[in-house]
Amino acid sequence: MTTPLAKPLMIDSDAELARCCAHWQTLPFVAVDTEFVRTETFYPIAGLIQVGDGERAFLIDPLAIGDWTPLVTLLQDPTVVKVLHACSEDLEVFSRLCGALPAPLFDTQLAAAFLGMDFSMGYSRLVSELLRIDLPKDETRSDWLQRPLSSAQIEYAARDAQHLAELYQIMAPRLDAAGLTDWLLADTAEQVAASTQVTEPELAYQQVKQAWRLEPADLAIVQVLAAWREREARARDVARNRLLRERTLCPLAQRRPDTTQALSRIEDMHPRTVRQEGERLLQLIREGQNVAPADYPARLPEPLPAAANRLLKRLRKVGQLEAERRGIAPEIMLRKKVLEAMVRTGYPDGPYRLPDELTGWRRELLGEALLNAANNVVEVTE
Incomplete structure (x- = not known):
């Protein structure tokens, strides 16, 4: 089952964005979604920003906008609730795109959990359960940076914004009636605050899976490698694992290869990494080996027994x-x-x-x- 979809408005100029944002600031809420590409980059590349006001959908073309000030003002307007779904990646998109984050934030996935529905409920399933609409999934892996966008992409994106607004109009009153709105907004405020925390490169080793198994001397090497990977991934805007796969970090520290041939024999080591970064990795391993014992990082806590x-x-x-x-x-x-x-x-x-x-x-x-x-x-x- 599908509902009639009003023709979405494409926003592809600074003037049109300013006009629409001024209108949206007069409303109690706006539904917001993003489409982005992040296949090999560290940062997401915004391909489309969708806004629903409860009546129609608006599609903002990030490739055509130069001045994001009106959107920043809207995102930060405390009188307008911003409605998103499972929005951790959307927060990254906005942070990268315009340096602002939505507040107050109403996350429909979180709201579903507060209303006794399943935890971590997917958007399509939530739409199906509350709106009795089955969403097509054809465009979920679409190229949102292509221009012009296809008619299927436009309809898919517009429906997301329209239905997100409809979900809010159903869920918000229920949440209010249960006295749970303040809890939801407190949780989303914490989520927004947490999204601004940036991992210090020197502490990136603490997030490496299985690093808790390593002795301090090996952990010193992983610390050097992980810090380099974090800094370089950001500087080059390259996905961490494209630069150096996480699964190779602990074996590198334990086996300590000293030639590119030995490096290539590490399990899961990509030939491209050996070719492009091999000599640098060997140097980093030597740097880790030269760390004084007094400066070794402490062993990471083991999983609970x-x-x-x-x-x-x-x-x-x-x-x-x-x-x-x-x-x-x-x-x-x-x-x-x-x-x-x-x-x-x-x-x-x-x-x-x-x-x-x-x-x-x-x-x-x-x-x-x-x-x-x-x-x-x-x-x-x-």
């Missing part, structure tokens, strides 16, 4: 019971990383304290119950 699962389950139950009482998706109450952080504050024998990762309304709502459950003050029961 299986024996900690009983405590994790007890803590998770606190969130699940509260979620059931309020009719929201249990996964949204307490994230795994928060529970693990709390276990780490006192494992294995306690006492346990609330971790810094537990913030805002969750800390106020669940803090005391979590402390009681962790420190065996009370038994968590149905």
Whole structure:
């Protein structure tokens, strides 16, 4: 089933963008979506910005706009709610495109979880469940930098904006009625703030999978390699793994190849990397080997042992019971990383304290119950 689609307005001049943004600032909300390309680049390249006002869709052509000031003003206008869906990558697009982020932000994926629907619900499924519309998927991997855009691309993009506005008009009143709007907006504000945090190159090694297995001497090499990869990926605007695959970092540190031939024998090492970056990688490995023991990075924390699962389950139950009482998706109450952080504050024998990762309304709502459950003050029961 599909609904009639009003002809979208293409915005391809600074004057038209300014006129539309001035109009949108008179509205209580706008739905916003982006289409972008990010196949081999570090940063997303905006191909289209879609805006829905509840009546029609507007398609902004980023390749034709020179002055983004009106959009910046709209994104930052506290009186206009910006509606997006699963927007982490959209935030990157806006940050790169115009240096501004949407606030206040209403994320329909998050709203669905607060309304007791599935956690991390996809856009097409949400549209299907709430609007009874089956969206085509033909253009999901389309080239949004091509010009002119095809009629199929234009309709696909316009429908996204139109239906996103329709979702908000259904979900926002329900969220208000449940008294959960403030929680949602607090979560999205945290998400926007987190999106501005940039990984320091010297700390990039901490995000390398399996790096916790390494001895400090090997970790020093991974630190040098990961820092170089992070800096170069940004400077060249190249995807990290195109420059140097993450899966090769730990083997490089452990095997320490000293020739390009040895480098090429590292599992998952791309021949292009050896050809273009081989000598530099060998130099970086030597730099890592020359780090003084006193300057080795500390070993990274190991994953929690299986024996900690009983405590994790007890803590998770606190969130699940509260979620059931309020009719929201249990996964949204307490994230795994928060529970693990709390276990780490006192494992294995306690006492346990609330971790810094537990913030805002969750800390106020669940803090005391979590402390009681962790420190065996009370038994968590149905």
